[in-house]
Amino acid sequence: MKLQLVLILLCFSVFSVIYAQETDAPKFGNGLINLKGKDSTWAMKVGFQLQFQGMAQWEEQNSSFSDVESNFLIRRARLKLDGFAYSPKLTYKIALGLSNRDMSGASVYTSNAPRYILDAVMKWNFYDNFELWFGQTKLPGNREHVISSTNLQFVDRSLLDSNFTIDRDLGIQLRHHFKFSEKFIVKEAFALSQGxxxxxxxxxxxxxxxxxxLEVLPFGEFTKKGDYVGGDVYRESTPKLALAISYDFNNDAVKTRSNQGAYMVTDTGLHKSNISTLVVDAMFKYQGLSFMGEYAHRTASDPFAKNSDGSLTGDEVNIGKGLNLQAGYLFVNNWEVSARFTNIAFDQVITGRDLENQYTLGVSRYILGHKLKVQTDMSYLAMNTSSDQLMWRLQFAIDF
Structure with a gap:
């Protein structure tokens, strides 16, 4: 499999060299290669995303922060392709993860193979404002996760996202939008997936x-789909607001976080539980000022995984609540200061997990918007019974 991937990348590299000799390269941020069929029946844009991150983390010991851990890593390295086939109404997106973090999670359920594929989805605008998606891609869940990792306001997503997101899955989605009035826009989405x-x-x-x-935009569309972009990098000239509510029901789920987390394995097979996740979120932007808030709540019909004799396996559904609030201001010189508060309150009786409050301060320098930027943030994690933690991160990001 690794050899196949190397060959694919080599082919793209050779092709890009040949193509670059025959035509002008695209403007930075618009893909490495832009292709279009002579008969206009297909198009493809090839891009690449890279995030290099350094971090240090301290744990409180005897009323002082010590016991430091640090590391450098390629946080994300992704090859991305998108375009249309036959008609502009039939589009596609493919994203391959090449970093260790992106490929991790191999198991017997993935044929013990690295998880290279992030997105592989077709989107068909079959009638008016109706669009049918089929393949593997992000589900219509919490806003912070639907925002591309390229466009994040902080170095990385919040603890709410890592604990409550429903991320990607295989299946079909139906999307629709309409105007309730001249500016008031309503968007609906429904997904049926494997789980x-x-x-x-x-x-x-x-x-x-x-x-x-269900999502509403009472003051009209954001500039360049800015309701799913971190920070007000487009400096909205008029106030813009997006409000959304999402509900996910995973019937007989076999993982600790719905379609995420660890498999709940027992001596008779996999433990199954009906898991529900509710998310409410909002995004507001105006003249460099931005605010995003999310609330998540997860429940389960049978949270404990049990063996045939009734003994607990130690796996349980991570049920509870999460709240994430973040705001920032982008100065005219493209420096941004931002702050984030995240509260994670799992059911401690079931999960045995501590209450978590995380406070984060961030600074970003947008050189070419989100396409080329440097970001840093400092986070303080306050725990009820276990040791508090301090974390600092610095990241350089580029997206062709």
Whole structure:
């Protein structure tokens, strides 16, 4: 599999060299290669994303922060392709993860193969404002996760996202939007998916997963889809607001976080539980000022995984609540200061996990918007019973 991937990348590299000799290269941020068929029946844009990150983390010991851990890593390295086939109404997106973090998670359920594929989806605008998606891609869940990792306001997503997101899955989605008035826009989405996350090859292990979302934009569309871009990098000239509510029901889910987390394995197979996740979120932007808020709540019909004799396996559904609030201001010189508060309150009786409050301050320098930027943030994690933690991160990001 690794050899195949190397060959694919080599082919793209050779092709890009040949193509670059024959035509002008695209403007920075618009892809490495832009292709279009002579008969205009297809188009492809090839891009690449790279994030290099350094971090240090301290744990409180005897009323002082010590016991430091530090590391450098390629946080993300992704090859991205998108375009249309036959008609502009039939588009596609492919994203391959090449970093260790992107490929991690191999198991018997993925045929013990690295999880290279992030997105592989077709989108068909079959009638008016109706669009049918089929393949593997992000579900219509919490806003912070639907925002591309390229366009994040901080170095990385919040603790709410890492604990409550429903991320990607295989299936179909139906999307629609309409205008309630001249400016008031309503968007609806419904997804039917397998329920075990991305790159699963063993079929449907539990039941199906059902996701629905309703989103309203009372003051009209954001500039360049800025309702799914971190920070007000486009400096909205008039106030813009987006409000959304999402509900996800995973029937007979077999993982600790719906379609994410660890498999709940027992001596008779996989433990199954009906898991529900509710998310409410908002995005506001005006003249460099931005605010985003999210609330998540997860419940389960049977959170404990048990063996045939009734003994607990130690795996349980991570049920509870999460709140994330973040705001920032972008100065005219493209420096941004931002702040974030995140509260994670799992059901401690079931999960045994501590209450978590995280406070984050961030600074970003947008050289060419989100396409080329440097970001740093400092986070303080306050725990109820265990040791508090301090974390500093610095990241350089480029997106061709």
């Amino acid at each position: 075990e996350g991305r790159n699963v090859t063993t079929g449907n292990l539990g039941g199906f997963q059902y996701t629905s979302q």
